[in-house]
Amino acid sequence: MNLQGKKVTLHDMSLRDGMHPQRHQLTPDQMVQVATALDAAGVPMIEVTHGDGLGGASVNYGFPAASDEDYLRAVVPQMKDAKVSALLLPGIGTVDHLRMAYDCGVHTIRVATHCTEADVSEQHIALGQKMGMDTVGFLMMAHMIPPDELVAQAKLMESYGANCLYITDSAGYMLPDDVTARVSRFVDELKPETEVGFHGHHNMHMGIANSLAAIEAGAHRVDGSVAGMGAGAGNTPLEVFVAVLERMGVESGVDMWKLMDIAEDIVYPLMTHKVRADRDSLTLGYAGVYSSFLLFAKRAAEKYGLKSTDILVELGRLKTVGGQEDMIEDVALDMKKASAAE
Amino acid sequence: MTTKVKAAIIGSGNIGTDLLYKALRSEIIEPVWMVGIDPESEGLRRAKELGLKTTHEGVKALEPHIAEDKVQIAWDATSAYVHGTNNDVVASHGVKMVDLTPAAIGPFCVPPVNLEEMMGRNEQNVNMVTCGGQATIPMVAAVSRVQPVEYGEIIATVSSKSAGPGTRKNIDEFTRTTAKGVEVVGGADRGKAIIIINPAEPPLIMRDTIHCLTKDAPKEAEIVESARAMIAEVQKYVPGYTLKNGPVFDGNRVSFFMEVEGLGDFLPKYAGNLDIMTAAGLRTAELIAEEILRAEAA
Numbered sequence: 001m002n003l004q005g006k007k008v009t010l011h012d013m014s015l016r017d018g019m020h021p022q023r024h025q026l027t028p029d030q031m032v033q034v035a036t037a038l039d040a041a042g043v044p045m046i047e048v049t050h051g052d053g054l055g056g057a058s059v060n061y062g063f064p065a066a067s068d069e070d071y072l073r074a075v076v077p078q079m080k081d082a083k084v085s086a087l088l089l090p091g092i093g094t095v096d097h098l099r100m101a102y103d104c105g106v107h108t109i110r111v112a113t114h115c116t117e118a119d120v121s122e123q124h125i126a127l128g129q130k131m132g133m134d135t136v137g138f139l140m141m142a143h144m145i146p147p148d149e150l151v152a153q154a155k156l157m158e159s160y161g162a163n164c165l166y167i168t169d170s171a172g173y174m175l176p177d178d179v180t181a182r183v184s185r186f187v188d189e190l191k192p193e194t195e196v197g198f199h200g201h202h203n204m205h206m207g208i209a210n211s212l213a214a215i216e217a218g219a220h221r222v223d224g225s226v227a228g229m230g231a232g233a234g235n236t237p238l239e240v241f242v243a244v245l246e247r248m249g250v251e252s253g254v255d256m257w258k259l260m261d262i263a264e265d266i267v268y269p270l271m272t273h274k275v276r277a278d279r280d281s282l283t284l285g286y287a288g289v290y291s292s293f294l295l296f297a298k299r300a301a302e303k304y305g306l307k308s309t310d311i312l313v314e315l316g317r318l319k320t321v322g323g324q325e326d327m328i329e330d331v332a333l334d335m336k337k338a339s340a341a342e
Numbered sequence: 343m344t345t346k347v348k349a350a351i352i353g354s355g356n357i358g359t360d361l362l363y364k365a366l367r368s369e370i371i372e373p374v375w376m377v378g379i380d381p382e383s384e385g386l387r388r389a390k391e392l393g394l395k396t397t398h399e400g401v402k403a404l405e406p407h408i409a410e411d412k413v414q415i416a417w418d419a420t421s422a423y424v425h426g427t428n429n430d431v432v433a434s435h436g437v438k439m440v441d442l443t444p445a446a447i448g449p450f451c452v453p454p455v456n457l458e459e460m461m462g463r464n465e466q467n468v469n470m471v472t473c474g475g476q477a478t479i480p481m482v483a484a485v486s487r488v489q490p491v492e493y494g495e496i497i498a499t500v501s502s503k504s505a506g507p508g509t510r511k512n513i514d515e516f517t518r519t520t521a522k523g524v525e526v527v528g529g530a531d532r533g534k535a536i537i538i539i540n541p542a543e544p545p546l547i548m549r550d551t552i553h554c555l556t557k558d559a560p561k562e563a564e565i566v567e568s569a570r571a572m573i574a575e576v577q578k579y580v581p582g583y584t585l586k587n588g589p590v591f592d593g594n595r596v597s598f599f600m601e602v603e604g605l606g607d608f609l610p611k612y613a614g615n616l617d618i619m620t621a622a623g624l625r626t627a628e629l630i631a632e633e634i635l636r637a638e639a640a
Contacts, residue, residue, distance in 0.1 A: 058534055059495045059553040059595065091537040094514040116502065116541040120513045319542035326497045326551035330599040333587040 001216055004249040009221045011045040011197070012038050012238060014267060015075070016087055018229035019051035020292045021273040024064035028074035034266055035075045038226065039082040041258035043238075045108065045221075047085045048075050051231065051292060052323070053112065054086055054101060055093030060325050061292075068097065072104035083107035087138070089323060090120045095127050102131050111157070112138035112168070114321045115145050118153040122160045129161030136197065137162035140322045143173040143288055147185045154186055164195035164221060169210065170322055172203030172232055172285040176213035183217035197221035200236045202228055203285025205277055207236030208244055215250060226259060227267035232291030233281035239263045283309045287316035296325050300332035310335065346372035347631035348412045350437075352401055352428050353419030354378030354385030356506060356609055357442055361417060361620040362389055363607035368624065370631045374411055377404045388608075401428045408435040414634055415627050418443055419620075421508045422515055429467055438634075439467040440627045442619055443508075444515040452476060452527045453625045454575035455483040461629055468626060471523040472516050473615035474498030474537060474550065476622045477583070481552040481598045482528030484572035488564045490557040494530030496520065499538040501545035504613035513537065530554065548602040548614035549586075556594050565589060565596060579621040581605070582614060 015031050035046050048071050050056030050064050057063050064071075068086070076084050085108035086101040098109055109128040111121045121137060128135035137157030142150055154165040167182045179198060186196040198214035200207040200223065211222045224241050228234030239259040245252050273295065277285075280298060284291050289312050297315070301308035311332055320327050349371050351358045358376065362385070365373040376389035381398040390396045395411070397403040407413070416432045417440045418425050425445035432439055441448060448467030451460055452475065460468060470476065478496035485491050498520070509516060517535045524533030540546055569589060576583040582603030590597040604610070604617025 058536065059493075059555070059597075060497050060536060060551070090513045091517065091539070094517055096514075114539065114541065117510075117539050119507075119510045120539065122511060123514060318546075319540070321538065321540050323536065323538045324499060324540070326499075326599070327549075329590065329597070330549075330551070330587050333590075333599070 001212060003212065003215055006215055007251045008215055008219070008245070009044055010238065010242070010252050010254055011047065011085065011221055011223045012043050013047055013223050013225040013235045014227065014229040016047035016049045016051060017231055017235050018225055019064065020231035020295070021229060021234070021271065021275050023272070023295065024051055024062045025272070026065060028066050028070050030270055031071055032074050032078055034226070034262065035082070036078050037258070037262045037266060039079050041262060042254045043082055043259070044253065045085055046079070046082050047087060047110070048072055049086045053089045053093050054097035069100055069104060072101060072106060076105040083134070085110055087112055088124055089113070090124055092323060095123055098124055098127055102133065106133070108134040108136060110136040110138045110166070111162070112140050115139045115142045115150055115153060118156040121157055125157055125160040125162050129163070134164070135162050136164040136166060138166045138168050138199070140168045140170045141290065142167045142182060143169060143171060143178060147181045150182055151185045151189050154190060158190055158194055163193070164197055165190060166197040166199055168199040169201055170290050171288045172201030172206070172291060173288040174210055175206060176209050179210045179213040180217045183214045183219050187218035195220040197223065199223040201230065201285070201291045202233040202236060203277060203281045203291060205233070208241055211236050211241060212244070227263040227271070228275055229267055229271060230275065230291070232284045232294050233277040234275040280308050280312060283312045287313050289316045290320065290322045292322070293325065293328060296328040300328050304332045304336045306332055306335055345635070346370055347414050347634050348372050348374045349415040349417070349627060350375035350377060350404060350413045351417050351419060352377045352404070354380070354383040354389065355419065357616055357620055358417070358419035359385035359388060360608040360616060361419060361623060362392070364620055364624045366392065368628060370628050370635070371415065375404055375407065375413060377401055401431045405431050405435070408432065408437060413437055415440065415630055417623055417627065422512065433466055438630050440623050440630070441467060441469045442623050444472055444519040445469065446519055450523050450527050451626050452479045452523065453579065453622050454480050454572060455527050457626060457629055461633055464633070470619060470623050470626065471527070472520045473500070473619045474516065474535060475520045475523040476618045477548065477550045477600065477602050477615065478552045479523050479528045480572050480576050481569060481600065482524050482530055482554060484568045485554040485556065485565055485596055486529030488561055488568050491530040491554045492557050493532045493534070493555040494524040494528050495534040495536070495553045496524060497536045497538065497551040498615065499540055499546070499549040500615045501548070501612050502539050502541035503545050504548070504609070504615055505539045545610070545612040547612045550600040550602065552598040552600070554596045556596060560591050560594065560596050562591050569598065579625045580614070580618050582611070583618070
């Protein structure tokens with residue numbers, strides 16, 4: 001693979017996707033510490049939100065240590081060069097949250113829907129675009145539909161005003177050919193000025209291979225997370241990815257040595273859950289299940305005396321989508337009933 | 343045979359048509375008009391076949407017939423954007439409105455919780471909150487009538503096929519209106535609503551999760567009994583309203599996992615979200631009709 005001379009914009013997820021393994025308990029101080037270090041290392045974009053996006057604070061997804069507004073007001077003013085992004089899932093967050101994020105100085109709004117449901121994002125994408133924000137459409141669980149159907153959904157978001165469209169491998173299920181097929185269709189069929197991005201999860205340890213495939217197929221933006229801190233087995237580990245990009249001659253503008261230090265000295269020490277491809281995370285990737293279900297399935301398994309991998313496989317069989325965390329306890333109760341009946 | 347109160351259905355889409363089939367079975371209401379805006383509408387075609395008068399020229403075309411056809415109740419099954427106009431037209435002729443859009447001009451009505459209380463107030467316009475609200479607010483109320491609920495949260499999961507363009511275009515209306523209903527009618531100090539649309543095939547039956555955080559330790563036995571009675575009330579008009587799991591008591595958290603299967607009148611059975619809306623809308627209109635008949639008899 002020859003990527004010599006290509007450029008990519010890296011987007012760090014540790015302070016949003018990384019909220020999942022931390023059960024949304026990162027403090028504003030911790031966020032400022034990580035974000036200022038990432039900024040100094042030249043990471044151009046940093047996402048800061050509850051793990052489930054703006055308005056995610058809930059029984060269903062977990063109450064965070066501070067509000068979205070507190071996190072954003074703490075981090076945004078400290079940034080010298082980096083731009084801050086926020087995630088918003090219509091159905092969870094509303095345009096009120098979007099306006100709040102804008103008022104806090106958020107530069108990029110990423111509006112996320114399940115890959116087949118792009119038409120719920122019209123209000124939010126249109127408002128982001130109208131306010132002059134960098135407005136991204138984020139199609140989650142993108143492995144679940146073939147590339148031609150995914151492009152059709154991306155075109156909807158583009159028509160509402162998104163200037164960048166993401167292929168989001170929420171389950172860490174994709175293999176490099178799956179990524180290539182989707183990214184190249186986006187590059188070919190969206191407007192020439194529309195950017196294309198890829199968001200990976202490392203559940204099958206394909207984060208780096210998939211991200212390279214995305215760049216080769218023409219992706220402009222790639223998500224990763226310092227120390228890999230993200231849902232499931234985490235996101236593409238950013239310091240490792242930057243090292244690979246250096247060797248391959250891809251320009252990211254990020255200082256590899258500084259990023260390694262952030263991972264080692266700041267992020268690993270603050271982790272309360274070891275983000276790795278344990279059997280549950282691997283099951284997420286293998287069975288194509290939403291990565292943030294991980295800790296909920298572990299807890300339900302413990303509470304109801306079940307095997308967490310069994311719960312995850314069942315959630316996959318039921319074709320659950322992102323946000324259906326409430327199904328986990330429900331499924332566990334069903335499984336417990338069924339085993340008692342035997 | 344007793345006299346029936348005559349009614350008009352405004353909106354000839356999925357909701358309006360399903361409501362039509364339910365209303366035709368009513369012992370106290372007779373649907374006489376269906377109003378649409380699309381001459382090709384399947385709903386209008388069916389209404390005509392079933393003997394209703396129809397128009398595809400909107401509520402203005404209904405207006406001249408309100409008095410002569412003795413229309414006293416109208417349902418609005420259009421959208422929040424046009425509800426205000428529709429309501430103004432019928433209200434000027436003294437027609438009572440049951441609003442199935444999330445416009446929420448009038449007070450919220452969730453039949454097993456506050457319908458009777460509402461009847462005493464003789465409201466011209468009542469609002470049916472949202473489908474998710476109809477499916478979940480009764481359970482929040484089942485807890486709050488036992489003890490104070492500091493926080494009520496509901497997660498409604500509907501099949502992709504049952505989420506119409508109106509819901510999709512304005513999904514924020516759903517989350518806001520439902521959350522407000524959880525507070526105002528459900529009795530929670532603070533409410534939150536989440537909606538998930540799932541495209542799985544075959545389509546999933548509507549699912550609803552209700553989490554209540556009680557102020558003090560939950561009174562388990564009383565909540566179980568209150569929930570049982572509330573579910574029985576809802577089942578009177580939505581027989582497929584069932585408690586799948588729970589209540590789960592975990593510290594101050596009380597959780598219910600519900601499933602809502604529809605009757606399959608016009609909409610498929612999985613679309614319990616739409617069915618519970620039309621069934622609640624009919625039940626509300628029937629109580630209004632009783633009031634009207636009582637007043638006329640007096």
